[in-house]
Amino acid sequence: MNHPDRKGASILETQRLTIRYETTEAVQDVSLAIPEHQITAIIGPSGCGKSTLLRAFNRMNDFIPGAATQGRVLYRGEDLYAREVDPVEVRRRIGMVFQKPNPFPRSIFKNVSWGPAINGVRGNLRELVETALRKAALWEEVKDKLNQSGLALSGGQQQRLCIARAIALEPEIILMDEPCSALDPASTARIEDLLFELKQRYTIVIVTHNMQQAARVSDWTAFLSRGRMVEFGPTQDIFTRPKKRETEDYVTGKFG
Amino acid sequence: MGIVSHNLVRRRQLGSLFRVLFLAATLVGVVLLALLLVEVLRHGLGWLNLQFLTSYPSRFPQQAGIKAALWGTIWLIALTAVFSIPIGIGAAIYLEEYARRGWLSTVIEINISNLAGTPSIVYGILGLAIFVRWLGLGRSLLAGALTMSLLILPVTILAAREALRAVPASIRLASFALGATQWQTVRHHVLPAALPGILTGVILSLSRAIGETAPLVMLGALMYVAFTPRGPMDPFSALPLQIFNWSSRPQAEFFGLAAAAIIVLLAVLLTMNAAAILIRYRSQKKLRW
Numbered sequence: 001m002n003h004p005d006r007k008g009a010s011i012l013e014t015q016r017l018t019i020r021y022e023t024t025e026a027v028q029d030v031s032l033a034i035p036e037h038q039i040t041a042i043i044g045p046s047g048c049g050k051s052t053l054l055r056a057f058n059r060m061n062d063f064i065p066g067a068a069t070q071g072r073v074l075y076r077g078e079d080l081y082a083r084e085v086d087p088v089e090v091r092r093r094i095g096m097v098f099q100k101p102n103p104f105p106r107s108i109f110k111n112v113s114w115g116p117a118i119n120g121v122r123g124n125l126r127e128l129v130e131t132a133l134r135k136a137a138l139w140e141e142v143k144d145k146l147n148q149s150g151l152a153l154s155g156g157q158q159q160r161l162c163i164a165r166a167i168a169l170e171p172e173i174i175l176m177d178e179p180c181s182a183l184d185p186a187s188t189a190r191i192e193d194l195l196f197e198l199k200q201r202y203t204i205v206i207v208t209h210n211m212q213q214a215a216r217v218s219d220w221t222a223f224l225s226r227g228r229m230v231e232f233g234p235t236q237d238i239f240t241r242p243k244k245r246e247t248e249d250y251v252t253g254k255f256g
Numbered sequence: 257m258g259i260v261s262h263n264l265v266r267r268r269q270l271g272s273l274f275r276v277l278f279l280a281a282t283l284v285g286v287v288l289l290a291l292l293l294v295e296v297l298r299h300g301l302g303w304l305n306l307q308f309l310t311s312y313p314s315r316f317p318q319q320a321g322i323k324a325a326l327w328g329t330i331w332l333i334a335l336t337a338v339f340s341i342p343i344g345i346g347a348a349i350y351l352e353e354y355a356r357r358g359w360l361s362t363v364i365e366i367n368i369s370n371l372a373g374t375p376s377i378v379y380g381i382l383g384l385a386i387f388v389r390w391l392g393l394g395r396s397l398l399a400g401a402l403t404m405s406l407l408i409l410p411v412t413i414l415a416a417r418e419a420l421r422a423v424p425a426s427i428r429l430a431s432f433a434l435g436a437t438q439w440q441t442v443r444h445h446v447l448p449a450a451l452p453g454i455l456t457g458v459i460l461s462l463s464r465a466i467g468e469t470a471p472l473v474m475l476g477a478l479m480y481v482a483f484t485p486r487g488p489m490d491p492f493s494a495l496p497l498q499i500f501n502w503s504s505r506p507q508a509e510f511f512g513l514a515a516a517a518i519i520v521l522l523a524v525l526l527t528m529n530a531a532a533i534l535i536r537y538r539s540q541k542k543l544r545w
Contacts (some may be wrong), residue, residue, distance in 0.1 A: 065357060073360065086468060092435025102426035114444070115434035162430070169434060 004026065011036040012057060012173060018072075018100040019052050019061060026052040029071075034220075039195060040205045041218035043211060045250070049144035049227040050207045054175050057205065059087040059095040075173075092119055095166030099178040101158035103150030103165070108133075108142050111150040111161055115169045128168060135201075136164035137194050156187025160194065167198075174198065176206040181215065192217050211251055215239050223247045236238050287291045290424050296522075300515030312482045313498065317509035322517050324481040325498035327464060328397070328430050329524065332494055335401030336408070336465050341458055344412030348454075351413070352420040353442050372410035379407040380474025384510070388475055395476045398488040401530055408461035415457020419450040452536040459532035463525055469496040 010033035019027040021083050026049040034040050042050040052061065057078060061067045066136055073080045080090050103111050112129045121128070133139040138160040142153070150161050163231070166174055180188040195204060195217050208214050214235065215219055221238040223231045223246075231238060231247045242248045267410055311321025355361045383403030393399040423446050431441040447454075472494055479501040481493040502514040 018536070058433065060429065063432065081318075088435050088437055091433055096433040098426065098429065098433075100426060102424075102430045104427060104430065105449065115436075118440050119435050119445070165434065 008129065009036050009093075011075040011076060012033055012205070013072075014053075014056070015072040015074065017053070017056060017069070017073060019049070019070070020058060020068045021052075021064065022066045025227050026067075027056070030227075030229045032222055032229060032232050034203065034205055037199055038204050038219040039199050039206060039217055040220040040222065041214035042049065042207045042222045042224060043209070043214045043250075044224035044230075045255070046209065048224040050224050051177055053224065054205060054207045056110075057173070057175055058091050058096055060091070060096065064088055080083055083114075093171055094173045094175060095169060095171035097159070097162050097166055097174065097176045100182050101155055101162055103153070103158050103161050105151055107147045108150050108153070108161060109146040112115045112164050112168045115165060119169065132164040133161075134170035135167050135184055135198070136160045137190065137197070138164055154187070156190060157185050159183060159187070159191060163191075163194065163198075171202065173205065176204065178207055179210060181209070183214045188213075209252075211239075223248070223250060266416055275522075296515045296518050298515075299512050300519045303512045303516035304519055307442060309512075309520070313480055313501075317507065317513060319408075320502075320510075322498055322520060324484055325493045325495045326524075327484040327516070328477075328492035329495045330482070331366055331488075331492060331520075332400050333396050333456065333466055333528075335339030335397060335464055335488060336404040336479055337458075337462055339401060339405035340408050340461070340465075344409050344461075345416050345454060347409075347413045348416030348420055349447070352417050353438065355448065367530065368410045368413055372414055375470075376407055376468050377470040377474055379403055382406065383471060383475050393489070395478070395491050396489045397492045400472060400475055400477055400492065400494075401488070402507055403475060404465040404468065407468065407471060408465050410462040411464065412458055415460065416450070416454045419453025419457060422453060423449045448522065448539070451539045455539070456535050457531055459528055463528060466521070466525060466528075467477060467496055472497055473495060473500075495524070 012034040013032070015031050017027055017030045018025060019237060028049075030053060042053060044050050052067075055064075056069060056070075056073055057075075057080075061069060069081055074206040075090070075094070079085070104114065106114070109129055112132050113125045116128055117125065130139060130143075133142060138157060142148075142161075143159060150158065153161060154192045163174070163179075180191050183191065192213065195206070198204060199219075206214075206218065218235045221233065222229055223238060223242075225246060231242060231244050233243075237243075239251050243249060307319075308321045310323050311319060311325065312324050313322075314320040351361060351364065355364075380403065383399060383406065387393045387399035387402050388395060391399075393402075427445050427449065428441055431445050436444070477497055478491050478493045479497055481491065483490075485492045499514045499517045499521070502510040502517065505511075
């Protein structure tokens with residue numbers, strides 16, 4: 001298990017965040033601070049609001065009809081939901097990897113280069129693509145077939161391609177929504193290894209329903225249940241000496 | 257065991273019965289189409305030659321041709337495509353990608369579906385009132401093409417929307433998550449992925465416009481034209497009108513001419529469909545599914 005060696009300054013913070021879908025409250029009054037250059041896991045039973053909370057961090061909930069956000073989400077002290085904030089700019093700086101690998105039906109090269117290209121990045125795209133693919137531990141496998149379709153890769157490779165695609169924009173934060181749930185154990189292990197390397201440069205927030213995964217990879221863990229945050233703390237504490245009874249029941253497998 | 261196998265035999269028989277029924281239903285269409293083709297070819301092939309394609313209509317069957325009608329149809333379809341394709345695709349993109357779901361979009365949707373089922377003669381009346389009379393375009397190609405565009409717009413929009421809706425939401429989300437704007441997402445991902453389906457819809461609706469006769473009769477397009485149009489403001493005839501004209505004459509020779517013109521009309525249709533398949537194939541190859 002990982003020991004958070006220091007409590008990094010928080011880069012992302014929610015203050016009394018509540019998110020409603022029509023009439024149901026998916027996230028209720030959640031306040032938490034995500035430390036920089038660490039991996040924070042959000043765990044909890046299905047439907048507890050963990051994905052909704054994650055999408056609040058890069059304003060992807062904007063695409064869900066009827067979703068309403070209350071409270072504040074601060075990114076380096078700036079409210080992401082303030083009137084003058086452009087959600088497009090937010091998403092450029094806070095990347096996201098989805099549950100199911102979703103490469104574009106384009107070449108591997110184009111998958112990685114497109115984000116920087118549309119965001120006006122000038123310079124050597126070829127170098128940029130190589131760097132991103134190397135960081136995503138995919139370069140060696142694809143360097144001779146950059147022109148092939150991203151969809152021709154295996155599921156695990158596709159997900160690393162999606163990680164490379166997010167990295168290519170040099171975000172500060174990468175959000176991951178159950179990135180391994182559609183992958184086999186070997187591919188999962190590769191992604192988990194990758195997470196350790198990525199946290200040197202990026203802050204990672206990962207939603208997972210797999211408690212072993214949370215325990216293996218994360219420094220901090222937030223436990224959500226029915227939209228409320230039950231407990232947030234160093235991963236080791238959450239799994240070995242949780243303060244709340246509900247947390248203990250969940251991490252020991254009594255429910256969920 | 258006895259009961260089970262008895263039941264199974266009955267079920268199998270019922271299964272075969274329906275198989276035969278459905279096969280028969282399919283054959284009705286195919287056989288009728290084949291009969292039609294044979295009839296048309298039998299009557300028309302003898303009249304089909306270069307002279308037929310390059311002559312204007314005439315009282316004398318031996319000298320009559322479809323030059324004016326063929327060029328009229330080509331002009332009409334080209335102009336209709338120019339108007340209906342951008343407007344149809346644009347409306348579909350707005351409704352599918354931009355419009356918020358609400359009472360207004362519901363009203364628009366119901367309207368489009370209803371318009372798609374409106375008889376074409378109604379569009380003819382509309383075109384006559386608006387384009388020919390009110391806008392003073394006269395019995396010109398422009399008035400005809402605008403009327404045809406109105407006629408096929410609902411179908412074009414519906415087909416394009418279907419194609420856009422078939423693009424997986426995950427592609428849109430992936431694009432937005434990279435800091436793409438709505439337009440960048442549509443332009444680079446949604447539209448290319450939907451293009452094959454959109455093109456199929458567009459070509460199918462244009463094919464419908466090619467065969468339409470009633471609105472042209474309503475507009476007062478000419479049945480007898482001894483010149484080819486040189487611009488969108490010229491009067492015109494079209495293949496279906498020419499066919500209608502010839503087939504309503506008593507002499508047997510004109511019946512043959514009508515059949516020959518039908519062959520040409522079918523050839524134009526097939527060419528368009530072949531073009532659609534080619535474009536679809538090429539645009540699919542650009543994507544790397």
